[in-house]
Amino acid sequence: MSHLSMGAILRRSLVHRRARSLSALIAMTVSAAVATALLTLYADLDSKLHREFRSFGANIVVTAADSNNGIPADALAKVLATAGSDAQAAEFSYAVASTDRGTPIVVVGTDFDAVRKLNSWWQVDAWPAATDANAALLGQRAAQFVADEHNVQLTFGSHPLTLRGAGRLRTGGDEDSRIYLPMATFTTWTGAHPSVIEVQVPGGATQVEAAIVRLRQALPGMKVDPVRQLVEGESRIVDKTHALMYGAVLLIALTVAVSVLATLSASVLERRRDFALMKALGGSQSNLMAMFLLEALVLALGGVAAGYILGSAAAWAISQLNFHTATLPRIGVLPLVFLLNILIAFLAALFPVRVLRRLEPAALLKGE
Amino acid sequence: MFFRLLMESFRRQRRRKALAGLAILLGTTAVTAMLALATTIGDRIHKELAAYGANIVVYPAADQLEVKVGGVDVKPVSGGAYLHESDLAKLRGIFWANNIMGVSPELPVNGSALLGGVDGPATPVKVTGLWFNHDLKGITTGAPTLHPWWKLEGTWPSEAVHTGHTNIVVGSRLAKQLGLHIGSAFVLQGNAQKDLQNDPPAQVSGIVSTGDDVDNQILVDLSVAQAMEGVKDAVRRVEVSARTKPEDAFARKDPDTLSPAQREIWYCRPYANSIAYQIREAIPGSRAEQVRRVEQSEGTVLKRISGLMWLISAAALLAAGFAVSAAMATAILERQGEIGLMRSLGASKTTVALLFYAEAGLLAIFAGGLGYLAGSGLSGWLGARIFATDGPTTISSLLIPVLFPVVVTLALIVAIAGSTPAIRRALITDPSAILRANV
Numbered sequence: 001m002s003h004l005s006m007g008a009i010l011r012r013s014l015v016h017r018r019a020r021s022l023s024a025l026i027a028m029t030v031s032a033a034v035a036t037a038l039l040t041l042y043a044d045l046d047s048k049l050h051r052e053f054r055s056f057g058a059n060i061v062v063t064a065a066d067s068n069n070g071i072p073a074d075a076l077a078k079v080l081a082t083a084g085s086d087a088q089a090a091e092f093s094y095a096v097a098s099t100d101r102g103t104p105i106v107v108v109g110t111d112f113d114a115v116r117k118l119n120s121w122w123q124v125d126a127w128p129a130a131t132d133a134n135a136a137l138l139g140q141r142a143a144q145f146v147a148d149e150h151n152v153q154l155t156f157g158s159h160p161l162t163l164r165g166a167g168r169l170r171t172g173g174d175e176d177s178r179i180y181l182p183m184a185t186f187t188t189w190t191g192a193h194p195s196v197i198e199v200q201v202p203g204g205a206t207q208v209e210a211a212i213v214r215l216r217q218a219l220p221g222m223k224v225d226p227v228r229q230l231v232e233g234e235s236r237i238v239d240k241t242h243a244l245m246y247g248a249v250l251l252i253a254l255t256v257a258v259s260v261l262a263t264l265s266a267s268v269l270e271r272r273r274d275f276a277l278m279k280a281l282g283g284s285q286s287n288l289m290a291m292f293l294l295e296a297l298v299l300a301l302g303g304v305a306a307g308y309i310l311g312s313a314a315a316w317a318i319s320q321l322n323f324h325t326a327t328l329p330r331i332g333v334l335p336l337v338f339l340l341n342i343l344i345a346f347l348a349a350l351f352p353v354r355v356l357r358r359l360e361p362a363a364l365l366k367g368e
Numbered sequence: 369m370f371f372r373l374l375m376e377s378f379r380r381q382r383r384r385k386a387l388a389g390l391a392i393l394l395g396t397t398a399v400t401a402m403l404a405l406a407t408t409i410g411d412r413i414h415k416e417l418a419a420y421g422a423n424i425v426v427y428p429a430a431d432q433l434e435v436k437v438g439g440v441d442v443k444p445v446s447g448g449a450y451l452h453e454s455d456l457a458k459l460r461g462i463f464w465a466n467n468i469m470g471v472s473p474e475l476p477v478n479g480s481a482l483l484g485g486v487d488g489p490a491t492p493v494k495v496t497g498l499w500f501n502h503d504l505k506g507i508t509t510g511a512p513t514l515h516p517w518w519k520l521e522g523t524w525p526s527e528a529v530h531t532g533h534t535n536i537v538v539g540s541r542l543a544k545q546l547g548l549h550i551g552s553a554f555v556l557q558g559n560a561q562k563d564l565q566n567d568p569p570a571q572v573s574g575i576v577s578t579g580d581d582v583d584n585q586i587l588v589d590l591s592v593a594q595a596m597e598g599v600k601d602a603v604r605r606v607e608v609s610a611r612t613k614p615e616d617a618f619a620r621k622d623p624d625t626l627s628p629a630q631r632e633i634w635y636c637r638p639y640a641n642s643i644a645y646q647i648r649e650a651i652p653g654s655r656a657e658q659v660r661r662v663e664q665s666e667g668t669v670l671k672r673i674s675g676l677m678w679l680i681s682a683a684a685l686l687a688a689g690f691a692v693s694a695a696m697a698t699a700i701l702e703r704q705g706e707i708g709l710m711r712s713l714g715a716s717k718t719t720v721a722l723l724f725y726a727e728a729g730l731l732a733i734f735a736g737g738l739g740y741l742a743g744s745g746l747s748g749w750l751g752a753r754i755f756a757t758d759g760p761t762t763i764s765s766l767l768i769p770v771l772f773p774v775v776v777t778l779a780l781i782v783a784i785a786g787s788t789p790a791i792r793r794a795l796i797t798d799p800s801a802i803l804r805a806n807v
Contacts, residue, residue, distance in 0.1 A: 023697055023698065023701075038680075171659075245680070248405070254394070263387075266387055
C-alpha cells in the first residue's frame with residue numbers, strides 16, 4: 001500500500017512540476033553525456049595514438065646473426081605470423097654496385113607495396129608498378145650520380161643491369177643515396193637474398209618488447225633488435241598524452257558533477273514546503289527521504305539513458321574529426337557512468353537533509 | 369535604490385549566490401585550464417618529440433655519394449667535401465634562429481687503437497668527432513641532446529683541454545670487443561698523426577650504448593677528430609633539431625617559383641622546408657634537407673594530440689556552459705516570490721530584469737575572474753606534473769592574458785543566457801498568482 005502511494009506521489013511530483021524536473025533531467029543528462037564521451041575516448045586513446053605513431057615506420061629490425069648469410073626464405077612469413085595481425089613488415093637486400101660513371105652506389109632490393117605501407121614518410125614522385133620488373137626508385141642524391149634517370153646502367157661484379165627510374169625518392173636519410181628495385185630483379189641480378197626485415201608493431205614499449213621476445217623464439221639464430229629511437233619516444237609521448245587526458249577527464253567530470261550537484265540540491269531545498277506539508281500530514285522522516293531518493297534515482301536513470309547516447313555520439317564525432325577513425329560506443333563505460341550519476345543524484349538529495357531535518361513543519365508552513 | 373537592492377541581494381542570499389557562483393567558478397576553472405593546456409600543448413609535445421632526434425640534416429652540396437648499409441659505412445670516403453665548423457654559428461643568425469633547439473655536427477674519421485702502447489699492434493677503429501656540450505652563441509648543444517636515447521655510463525668528454533690525456537667515449541660493443549672500461553688508457557692514432565710521442569694518450573671517460581652502429585665507434589670531441597684527420601674546422605654532416613610548423617600544401621611549394629609576396633610568407637613561416645632553405649642560404653656550399661621520417665611523422669602526431677585537446681576543450685566548454693546556465697536558472701526560479709513581490713510593489717519589468725541581469729553579471733565577472741586564476745594555476749600544475757619543464761615556473765608563464773577576457777566574456781554570456789528563460793517566465797506570470805502560490 002505504502003509503495004503504491006509512493007509511486008503515485010513520485011509520478012505526480014515529476015509531472016506536476018515539469019519545468020523543475022526537466023531542468024534536473026537536463027543537468028543529469030549533461031553529466032552523463034560528458035562522462036560517457038570522455039570515458040569512451042579515454043578507453044580508446046592509447047590504441048588511437050599508437051596508430052598515429054605508425055607513420056614513424058619500422059620499430060623492430062630483424063637481421064641474420066651472421067652477416068654473410070642471408071635470412072631464410074620463410075622468415076618474412078614467420079615474422080608476419082608471429083608479430084600479430086596488424087603488424088607490417090618489409091624485407092630488404094643490400095648490395096654495392098657501380099653506376100655507368102663508376103661511382104659505387106648502394107642498391108636495395110625490396111617489395112615496393114610493402115615498403116609503401118611501412119614507410120609512409122617516404123616522399124616519392126611515382127611509385128613503380130608492382131608488375132614492372134625493371135622499375136626503380138632513385139634516391140635524390142643517388143639520382144645526381146646517374147647519367148640518365150630513365151636508363152640507369154648499373155654493374156654488379158661483371159653483371160650489368162638496366163633500370164628505368166620511375167621516380168625520385170626523398171627522405172632526408174640514408175635512403176637518399178640509394179637505388180631501390182624489385183626484389184625478384186635484384187635476386188636474379190646479384191644472387192643475394194634478403195638480409196634485413198623491418199617490422200612495425202603498433203604499440204608502446206611493452207608491446208614491442210613482447211613482440212621481440214616472440215620473434216626471437218620463432219626465429220632462432222637471428223638478431224631481433226628494437227629501433228630504440230622510436231620505441232622510447234613513442235612510449236613517452238603516449239604516456240604523457242594519456243596522463244594529460246586523465247587530468248582533463250577528472251577536471252571536467254568534477255566540474256560538471258559539482259555544478260549539477262549545486263543545481264539539484266537547490267531544487268530539493270526549494271521544496272522545503274512540500275516536505276513540511278508531508279511531514280505535517282504524517283509522513284515519517286525515512287518515508288520522505290525514500291521518496292526524495294527514489295525521485296533522484298528516476299532522474300538519474302533518465303539522465304544516464306539520454307546521456308549515454310549523446311555522449312557516445314560526441315565521442316564518435318570527436319574521434320572522427322581528429323583521428324579519422326570511428327570510436328564505437330562502449331557498453332563497458334555504462335556501469336561507471338551510471339554509478340557516477342547515481343552518486344551525484346543521491347548526494348544532491350542527501351545534501352539538504354540536514355537542513356530539512358531541522359525543520360519545524362508548523363513554523364515553515366506558517367511562513368518561515 | 370537599484371544599487372541597494374543589488375547589494376542587499378548579495379549580502380542576504382549568501383547560500384543561493386554561493387551555489388550559482390560555485391557553478392560559474394568551477395566552469396571557468398575547467399575551461400581556463402583546458403584552453404591554457406590546449407594552447408601550450410603544441411610546444412610541450414614538440415619538446416617531447418625532440419626525443420626522435422634531428423629533423424633537419426645539413427651536408428656539403430658537393431659531397432660524394434655515401435655507401436651506407438644499416439648505418440655502417442661500407443666504403444668510407446676519405447677526403448671529399450666538408451662544411452666549416454666556424455660557419456655553424458651562422459645558424460644562430462637566420463630568420464628562425466630561435467626555433468633551432470639543437471645542433472650536432474659530426475666528423476667521422478678512421479683511426480687506430482694502439483692498445484699495447486705506442487709500439488703495440490694497431491686495431492683499426494672508427495672514430496666520430498662530435499660536440500658534447502658546446503656553447504653555440506647562447507644554446508648549449510651537442511650530440512647527447514639530439515640523441516636522447518643514447519645511454520651513457522660515465523661522463524661525456526669536456527671541451528676543456530686536458531693536459532696529460534684526451535677523454536673519449538667508447539661504444540658498448542667496441543668496448544666489450546677491445547676489453548675497455550672506464551679509466552682505460554691507450555694511444556689513439558689518426559691518419560694525419562705520425563709523431564705519436566707527443567700525443568697525449570686517450571682515456572675512456574664513458575661507455576655509450578645506442579642500439580645502432582655508434583656502439584662500434586669511438587666518440588671524441590670534434591677538435592680531436594679534426595686533429596686526427598688533419599682537417600681544421602671541418603665537419604662532414606650536421607644534424608639540426610628545429611621547432612617547426614607541421615607541413616601543409618603551401619609548405620611543399622618551391623619558393624623559387626612563388627611570387628615575391630608569397631615567397632615572403634613562405635620564408636617567414638617555420639616550416640622545416642623554409643628553415644632548411646634559410647640554412648642553405650646561411651652556410652655556403654651546404655645542402656639542407658628535412659629528415660622526413662622524423663619531421664613528417666612528428667607533424668601528424670602533433671596535429672592529432674593538439675586537435676584532441678582542442679576538441680576536448682570545446683566539449684568542456686559546452687558542458688560547463690550547460691551546467692552554469694542550469695545553475696543560474698535554478699537560482700532565479702527559486703526567487704519567483706521575490707519577483708512577484710517587487711512587481712506588486714510597483715517595480716517595472718525592466719527594473720526587475722535589469723536587477724537580475726546585474727546580479728548575474730556581477731557574479732559572472734567575480735566568479736569568472738577567480739575561475740581564471742584557479743584554472744591558470746591548475747593548468748600550470750598539471751603541465752608541470754606531466755611534462756618536463758625547463759626552469760622554475762613564474763607567474764608570467766602561468767597566466768595567459770589573452771584568456772582572461774575570453775573566459776570572463778564566456779562566463780558573462782553563459783550566465784546571462786542561462787538566466788534569461790527563468791527571468792522571462794517569472795515576469796510573464798501574474799505577480800498575484802506567484803505570491804498566492806508561495807505564501
